[in-house]
Amino acid sequence: MTELKRTALYERHIARGGRMVPFAGYELPVQYPTGPMVEHEAVRSAAGLFDIDHMGQFRLVGRDAEVFLQYVQPRDVSRMKVWDAEYSFLCYEDGTFVDDIFIYRLPDSWWIVVNAANREKDLFWLDTHMASFDCDLIDESDTTYMLALQGPRAQTVLQKLTDYDLGQMAFHTAAQAQVAGIETLIGATGYTGEYGYELFFPAEKAAAMWELLLEAGADQGLLPCGLAARDSLRFEACLPLYGHEISAEVEPVGARLSWVCDWDKGPWLGREAVLKTKLEGPQRWLVGLEMVERGVPREHYPVAANGQTIGWVTTGMKSPTLDKFLALAYVPAPYHRLDTELEVLIRGKPRKAKVVKRPFYMPVYRR
Amino acid sequence: MSYKFDSDARYTENDEWARLEDDLVVCGITDYAQDQLSDVVYVELPEVGATVSAGDAVAVVESVKAAADVYAPVSGEIVAVNEALEDSPELVNEDPFGAAWFFKIAPSNLSELDELMDQAAYETYIEEREEG
The missing domain is CATH 3.30.70.1400 (Aminomethyltransferase beta-barrel domains)
Known part of the structure; x- marks a missing residue:
């Protein structure tokens, strides 16, 4: 096994009681003592700070x-x-x-x-x-640090540390500015379904930026958040994650990402294959499932229709915001239609579920 | 890291606790277990009336990140289950030795309880794993 890398904030995570787990070759905090539910809720209602330097x-x-x-x-x-x-x-x-x-x-x-x-x-x-x-x-991954500051109070928190007028930034734009005296590329981007920022800055400033942001956010309910909250937040917003909803085994049409494709700009790698799938229909569709019978659907659990396995869960959990047991899963047509009754095999036992609308949680920037 | 314990309870290697109350053995999972699991989101309880042997997987507790079996600490008949956990699984995090008891067993062999760890032995058992 290759040795796990540590981000520059490793000691800071330990100091805050972060529970470190292996993720994508790094040791990262899956949660802090507050727990993933509280961290998730902080991002939906206030703000959360994530170490995502592994990106x-x-x-x-x-x-x-x-x-x-x-x-x-x-x-x-x-x-x-x-x-x-x-x-x-x-x-x-x-x-x-x-x-x-x-x-x-x-x-x-x-x-x-x-x-x-x-x-x-x-x-x-x-x-x-x-x-x-x-x-x-x-x-430039090794010389660049990346933090995500997300949630309705992210702007208030970040504005304390920069003279740049964040109010003029539209969602999905960027700016180069000083944050706490540190030269930073600010992206009005993120992967939680909330407004927020992703910050790119010199790696040696990681600890300073981390502590200053947490300090600036202390009176705004800002919490440091771990991987578990990051996963539940992006899951509710139905934002795909590589290795789960997308991989070399699946393609963009079934993954509901053909909206990204521009068909008129000329050739691009994969265009012919993706276009063919768009015209003929994919082998399987990514769908949202809500458990009708109680149980926690988890990744890789089989999805069945009338006793026959037809697909699999890519991500599933109890949604902290919606308080329902939900899953994303791949199933073939016609089982992808809304309200179709399916079963998720939870630890081998079939439990009723039905196809529901995605996203489970409408991202604030799409409302 | 410090955890809560119940000096009246006995403990299993799978982090269940068992406590004798009015001839019944009340069972749950320990504070250490709930901390390791983190936020509990789902509990599946056994059927009342089921006959179980010590070490049988009889319930399931699922947290945000993992699912874990809960084993019967002693043999006997399940005579009560804590249905409050179905709607309020977070009780497992909040009060593992009290409000979050899982089930009660009418024991068929009470000496099995004596074979389990007492609090001191269980604390040592946790420390060994923490250092692990």
Whole structure:
């Protein structure tokens, strides 16, 4: 087993009673003594701070940077203005996922945020396709720190530490500014279903930024939050997570992500396969399930219809906000239709569930 | 890390507690167990009337992150279950030795209770694992 990496905040997490677990090659706090339910609720009603330094960051520079980016992912980035930030993904030519990513258009470069576990794979995949393009991809993950500050009071907290007027930032835009005297790329982005920010800044400032943010948020109900709350928050908002809802085994149409694809911008890796799936229909659809009979649906549990296994749970839990047992699952048509009665095999026992609307929790920026 | 204990209870290696009350053995999971599990979201209880042997998996407790079996500390018949846990599983976190008892067993062999750990032995058992 390879040795687990520690983020620069490891000691800070321990000092706050963080319960450390292995995640994507890192030791990260799954929760603090407050517990995942309280942390989850803090983000929905006040604010939460997450150490997400395990995420990877690449900078794409060069004359052909835009053309290259058009080619390797489905979104039409020519329509992105400087300081825009957008969700996208990378596909293999058969249309399955390499990873999902966030793209920021900066004045002189493109900033790409990738999943921790996929950093090397993504770098290799992108490099492989770069030969005929005049551009460079620089892995800045190790020198960049990444924190997420999320929740309705995130703006109030962050504004205490910066002169930059956060009120003028639209959702999914970015800005370069000083935060607590630290040069920071502020993304009005996040993965919780709430408004908030993702902060990128020099790695050696991690402890200072972490403590100053927690201090600034003390009177706003800001809590440090662990991986469990991060997972339950993104789950309720039905934001997919690599390794669960998306992987090299599934594709964007079934994953409900074909809205990301721009079909008119010209060729991109995976386009033909994804378009074919869009026209013919995917093998399986990602659906929301609500348990009709009590029980906690968990990842990998089989989903059955009339006693026959037809799919599997990708993520499931008791939703802290909605107080229901919910799951995301892959099932083939026609079982993906709303109100279809299915069963989840919970520790081998079939429990009734039904297909319900996604997202379970409507992200505030979509209301 | 310090945990709560009940000096009247006996303890299993699977972190259940068992306490004799009016000839019945009341059972639950320990403060240490609930802390390890973190926020409990679901409890599945046994059927009243079921005959169980010591060590049988008879209930399930699920937290945000994990599912764990709860084993019968002693043999006998399940004569009562705590239905309050079905609607309020968080009681397991809040009051593991009190309001969050799981089930009561009419014991068929009360000497089994004496074979379980007392509080001092159980505290040592936890320390060993914490250092593990």
